[in-house]
Amino acid sequence: MIALKSLLTTNSKFKGVDILLTSQWPKGVWQYGNNLEGIDTKSCGSISVSHLAFALKPRYHFAALEGANYERLPYRNHVILQENAQHVSRFIALANLSNSSKKKYLYAFNIMPLCAMDPTELVKQPLDVTESPYMKMMKEFQKTNTEETATVSGENQFFFDLSKKAGKKRSSEGGRPSPHQSKQPRTIPQPTGPCWFCLASPEVEKHLVISIGTHCYIALAKGSLTPDHVLILPIGHHQSVVELPSEVIEEVQKYKLALKKFYKSIGKRFVMFERNYRSQHLQLQVVPVPIQSCTTEDIKEAFIVQAEEQRMELLEIPEHSDLKQIIQPGSAYFYVELDSGEKLLHRIKKHFPLQFGREVLASEAVLNMPDKANWRECKYSREDEEEFAKVFRNGFQPYDFSLLD
Ligand SMILES: [Zn+2]
Structure with a gap:
């Protein structure tokens, strides 16, 4: 042999x-x-x-x-x-x-x-x-x-x-230990039940998938707010951003950058949010907002105002700070990241309106499509979804690093 x-x-x-x-x-x-x-x-x-x-x-x-x-x-x-x-x-x-x-x-x-x-x-x-x-x-x-x-x-x-x-x-190469030598081979965590977002799971709707990297992938959001509303997801089963291994975080950053550039090219601003509450598999929701209709400040303001209305505290986090140092693994949170890199964080105590991020973005102050605030109301046919994904893939292609080999 x-x-x-x-x-x-x-x-x-x-x-x-x-x-x-x-x-x-x-x-x-x-x-x-x-x-x-x-x-x-x-x-x-x-x-x-x-x-x-x-x-x-x-x-x-x-x-x-x-x-x-x-x-x-x-x-x-x-x-x-x-x-x-x-x-x-x-x-x-x-x-x-x-x-x-x-x-x-x-x-x-x-x-x-x-x-x-x-x-x-x-x-x-x-x-x-x-x-x-x-x-x-x-x-x-x-x-x-x-x-x-x-x-x-x-x-x-x-x-x-x-x-x-x-x-x-x-x-015979001598006793110089390789820096990775002590690392245990890492296995991808497995979900306990069926998961809609683990890429290897049969539940994943493959026609929504836009791009697949080494550790992450991008898929069109089900019941998306806009046809270019996507999710950045880890391929393996990880619950939240603060629990991601560093190589996965690195690729999340690469996808964020690629999406920012792509949205900019079509006159839109990148807004991303995560809700680590009643969710098993990390979904970074990325919703583009037309540059003409809102400034970054307008979007920030909308989040702050609507959080106040619901008596939720939003903490402003400076651009380069690391969520991992602010949040303990295992605790529930919501955050939104603006195209400036600023983040607004809410530590979830007992309850949290599940659709909060979406509601703010759908509101008059931002996208002005209040009827789309609830994703369950946004049902598209499979043909529509396929079309959205196709259009997105074509537009995103020049920015998609996963295709560059
Ligand atoms: Zn999963």
Whole structure:
């Protein structure tokens, strides 16, 4: 297997293989993927097969042995923003032939060999593409590689162990610890029930998705105030901005900047708000307001006035301060961020009007569309939503960093 791997991957023209068949599952293939049920992920899979799949980049990887059917969301074979786009891989596990529980054991498909495909067609990224399940694992492996894999709890470990050579090489590099060495591999938190916003969850309405980055994505808001009202969402399950890991925050910032530029180009001002109250998955609501109709001060004023009316205290937070230092993780809050970077924060005590942010923006003082204050009243047909998303995607494209590879 090592010979096969090095033979293929030392060839610079090597792009990948069309089909890979293995008996065992690759270890960790479920990471960043759709939910996997009925499999014990601790004992399932072989890390050697993960290495193989990572190196060979199969367009289709079929595996058996576990008696389960699992069709993982397609995953990327490149690092976004750093490497040229490559084709995606699909992992498909099939159950045993004619199994009594009628799980899928047959998979029919058409495939054009990659050597015959148009390169741009080949690297097209489907909307539901995820991070590679192996990339991080391989990096960790290289960093911490010791004799470990030789003993990787060996059940079904039929393959020769890859680790020794690399292990020796690492240790000869001297004792300089890498700054990331002590970091535990981070797994994306999983929701306890179905979630409408976890990108890998079947509940997500894919036609609303506008752009997908490495840690975050943008989707059109359901029942949007305006056709260009969107949400910035973490791909994994995180509850609020103050609980986001730093790499996710960084990408949120990138999306904010890109949206600001895009809105500016169409004569609109960026306004964003978050309500961390009765919500499981962070949604940063971004609503553009025409520059002509309101100044930043007008919008700020509208929030302050309407908060006073409801006897809610809004604290002004200066532009560069970090919410994480002001709010304890786990406590409920609402904040709005204006295009100047200023924020207005309300610490939620017991009750909070769920639609507050939306109500202020829909009010006469801002967008003047009071009939749209309640999102449940704003029902659009699927065709409308598809159209809104299409128009947005086209306009946003020049600003969308996720497409720049
Ligand atoms: Zn979620």
